[in-house]
Amino acid sequence: MLKYTGALAGAAIVGAVAGVGADTLLRPGAPPPPPSLKPPLAPEIQNRVDKIVKDRIALHEGETLNYAGCASGCGNNCLLGVRTKNGVITAIEGDNRFFPDTGIEDSEATQTDLVKHRVNMRGCAMGYGMNYNMSAPSRLLYPMKRVPGTKRGTPQFVRITWDEALDTFTTKLKETVEQHGPYSVFMSYGTYPNSATWAAMLSQLKAGVGGWGYCTWDTQRLTQQIMLGYPGHGGAAPSGNDPDIFNSKLIVFYGYTPTTTNWGNARKYYMRLAKEKGIPVIVIDPKYATEAEVYADQWIPTKPGTGGAFLLAVINVLIKEKLYDANYTEKYTIGFDKIQEEVLGTSDGIDKTPEWAEQITAIPAETIREFARLYAKSKPVFLKWHYGALRRSYSEQEARLAVTLQAITGNVGISGGFHALNDTDGVSMPGTGVAQGRWNNDYSIPTMYRLHKWPQAVNLLEKTQNGEISKQDYDRLVGNAMKELPLPNYKMCFADKNSIVTGSSAADQAAEAYQKLDFVVSFTEHMHSTAKFADLVMPMALTWEYDAIMYPGTGFRGLMWSPKLVNPPGEARDPELIRCQIAKRLGFVDKYNPNYKSDETWDNNLRDALGQGYERFKKSMEDKGFKVPTWEEFQTRGFLKYEEYLDKAYNHPWEQIIDQGKLPTASKKIELYNEYLDKTDPMEPLSAGFNEMTVLGYKLPATPKYTPTTRGMDTPLVPKYPLMLLTSHSRHHGFSSHYWNPMIQGEVTGQRMWINVADAAARGIKDNDTVLITSDTGRVAIPAYVTSRMAPGVVLVRYGAPYEPNAQGIDRGGNSNTLVNPLDGAPHWPAGASSQVQVEKF
C-alpha cells in the first residue's frame, strides 16, 4: 500500500497562515473562527484528512485484481477489472491499461494505435454492477421441485438435492422418449447461444426437437443469403472492422442503435471519433434516440416500417439522374433491370418517386432527393440498416433494398463501405477448437418450429390433430421445417438460461402452453418468468463463477479470458458441469464431453481443456509468423486482439471474391434479383445454398418491393389499435439478463412506455402515470415516459421485462412480448416484434 503523502506537503506550510481564510463566510454569532479548513490546513485538520484518505485506501486493502470478460447478453463482451477479497467481488472497474495516464485514449493515440485497436474494452452500467446481478435476491441457490398440486406459473417450490434433481431429470427424459417417441421433448430457446450444447447432448440420445431462428437477425440473415450467398444460420456476413469506419465519407444509421444495444465493444466510440474527424452522419429513426443526439449531424425522423418506400425512392432518384455506379452494377450485380422495373413502376404502374415515398414515410420529397444526391457523391458510404429497422413484417425486402442501394452505388467490399446489414469484421483468426458438448454426427436434431413460436407449436397441436387446422397450416404458422416428419408429440420441455416466456411472442400463449405439458424444466440463474412455470429448477452459475474463453466479435477480432473468480452461490453449478452430470447418468459422458473426468476435478478439467485450446490457437498463429502471448500471459492480460497483427483497417474483399468467381450465389454476383426465390414453393424449407432450416411461409418476390407492414402506422387495424408499438432492446439489460439486478432496475432505469406528448395529452396522460396498453394478444400496465423524443402515433416498450400477470390477466411486469402477435405473418419475421396497441390511463 502506498502511504498518503499529502500530510507532508501540507505540513511544510502549516502554521504560517493558520486561521480563517479570506474567503470564509463569517456568520453573526458564530463560534470562534475554526482552524483552517482550506490549504494551508491547520495541523489537526491535516490529520483528519490523512485519516479520511487512509480509510478510503483501507477499503481496498488485500484485494486481488483480475481482468475478466463480461457476458451480459448484449452485443459484445467487454473487459473489466474485477477485484476480489475473501472469495467475494469487492469492486469492478474499467480497464485503463492502454494509455493509463488518460481517460481518453484518442487524446494520445496515433492513427496506428487506432488501426491496431489499442483501446481499452470498457464496460457499462451492467458490467460495473455485475456483482449485484450475481448476488441479487432473485438468484437461485438450490435445485428445487414444484410443490405437488400447485399450478405452473406460481413460484411454489421445495428444495431438493442435486442427486434428486439430476435423477429426476434423467428419468423423465428417458421415460418421455420411450413412451412418446423422439419428438416428445423440445427445447424452448435460451437467449445465450449455448442451447446448441443441449442439442449436442440430445443428439447422443437420438431424440429431441429444436427450433430455428435468431429474432431480429433473421430477415437480414436471409438477405445476406439471398444477395451475397453467405450461408448458414450461425453468423453474419462480414464487412469492415472498427478502424475502417474512418475511411467512410458519409455515415448513415437507419434504426441502428449501437449504444443502446452495446453493439461492438469499441464501435460506439469509433463511430463518435469518425464524426469528430468530420465525417458527416445522418441518423434516420422514428425516435430521437441517444444515437440521434450523440452521432447525428442531422436526425431525420421517419414512420417506422416504411424504409422500403424510402429506399425505392432513393434508388429512383439515382436511376433517373444517372447517379448510380453503372460500372460496378454491371460488373458485380445481376438483376438491375428488374430493380429498375420495380422502381420505375413498369410492372405495377406506380413510379416510386420521392413524391410517392413522402406520403408513406413522412420524409419530405426534397429531403429524399437531396439524400440520394449526397449519397451518390459521398462514396464510400457506411450504411447500417438492421436491428430495430428490421423488427417487423416484410423486413427482408427492406434489407434487400438497403443492400441493393449499397451495391448499385459501389459500396460493397470497398474500404469504408459496408453492406448495410449486421456484420462481423470479417478478419479471419484461428479458433481454439474447444467444444463444449460434442454432437453425435449420426443424428441431427430436427428443427420443427421457429424458436419464438414454441408456444404456438404446442398450442396448435391439438387443433391439428383433430383436423381443425391442416398440417400445412400448422407447418406454416409455426415454421416447421421438417414437414416430412410426423407431427411432434410434445410432453416435456426444458429451457436454458434467461426468460423464455419473455422471449416468446404473446406471453399469455406461452403460459397456456406450459400448462399442457407433462414436465417442464428450467436451467437458470434467477427466479424469472420462465422458472416460475417449471416443475424442476436447476440453478446455474454465472460468468466469473466458472472459466470461459470468449470471442468478442464485432468491430475487432480477439480472445478474452473470463476466469472463475468466485464460487457460485449456494449450490449453483456451471451449466456444462450440469450437462456432463446428466450425460453421465445417460451413459455417454465420454462421447458428449471427453474433457469431463469427475465432478471433483471438473474445474481443473475445464481449465486444462481451455489451456489446450489456447495452445492450438497459439500454434496456428505462430505458423502465420505472429508472436503470441503464453497461456499464462494471456490469462494475466485477459485479452488478445487480432488487430494488433494487422497493419491497416480491414474490409471484406467482396469485389475480389466476385472477380474470382467465388461468390456462392447462383450467378456468382450480388443478386438484386433472385431466380431461386421465384421458383421456390414458400412452404419448402430453403435449400441449395440457402439456410436449409428456414421456412418462408409466404411467396417472397424475386425482386424486393415495398410491402406495408402488417402492424404499422397505416393498417386496417388503426381504428381499434391506433398506436404502433416498437419493442426495442434496452441498453440496461441484455434480453432479460440483469433485469433482476438491483444496481440496474430502479437504480439506472425502469420499465416505462415511451409515448409522444401529443398522444399522451390526448389521453390525459402525464409522465409516470401508469397506463394500460392493450393489443389483440394481451394487456400490460406500466408507467409512461412522456417525451417529445418519441414519434407521434408510436409507442415503445423495451423488450426483456418479466411477465407477471395479475388476477385480471394484466401483465404488471411490463413484458413487451405480451403485446405482440406470433401468428401474424411469416415464420421468419422477427418474432412479430412490432404490434399495434391502444393506450389509456390505468
Add this chain to the structure above:
Amino acid sequence: MTQYGFYFNQARCTACQGCANACKSWNHLQPGPEKWMKTFQWEKGAWPNVRLHKAHVFCYHCENALCIDACPYQAMYKEPKYGAVLIDSDKCTGCKRCYEACPWGAPAFASDAAGTKATMCTMCIDRLEQNMLPACVTACNMRALDFGKLDDLKKKYGESDQLEDFPDGSKFQPAIIFKKHDAKRKLIPYDENKALTLWKKRPYSKALGYPEDLNLPDVFDKPTDVTNPPAEIIGRGKLTLKPKNSAELMYYTTDDE
C-alpha cells in the same frame, strides 16, 4: 497547491451511467439515492426539433468551495495535495447545508431520514494515491471523461464551456472543464412543417400501392399538439439539479433507454 480536476465532454456522453455504477462499485455504495455521480438527462424543444442534454453531477472540487464555508460543523476540508474537497463523516451531522450551498447539489444522502450524513465524490483520492485515475474516468466507454492537473487539462482541452441550463458556478472555480454538445447541422434540406403535415396523415390507397382504399383517422389533430405540448406532462423536460427527496432524485437520475 496543485488543483486537479475533471474534464467532461457532453457531446460524447450517452448518459449510459457506466461511470455512475463504477463509482458506486469502487466506493462501496449501495443501490439507491446515495449517488456520488448523478447522471441527468433532460430534453428541450419539441418533436421533430428536440435535443437530449445530459450531464453528470458530482463534486467538482471547487477551488473556492462554498460548501466548506456553509458547513456549521467544520466537517468539510479542501485537501492540499490534489485540491479534493472531502467530508469528515465523524463530524457531519446530516444538516444538508452543504447540499443547499452547492450550486449543483453534489453531496449525496443514503436516505431522507433526518441525520443521514452527507457523503460525496472524493476525487477517488485513494486511487490517485496509488497512481490510478478516478473510477468514473476509467469506466467511460465513450471517453467523455478525463482527469488530471487542471492546468494541463486546460492546455489539452481549452477553457470550460457553460453547459446550457447549468448554474454559472464560475465564481466558485469548479475544478472541471465542460465541453458542450455539438451544434446540429443540416446536411440536406428538411422542412419540419411539411414533415409534420405528412406525419399527420395515414395514407392507405391503391394509388400508393396499398391493397385497397381506406380512410384512416389522422395521427394527431393539429401540428401544434406535437410542437407545443403542455410542459407539465413531460418526463425530464427540464434539468432538476436538486431533487427535493430521494424518490425525486431516483426519478430524475434514471433513464428509459
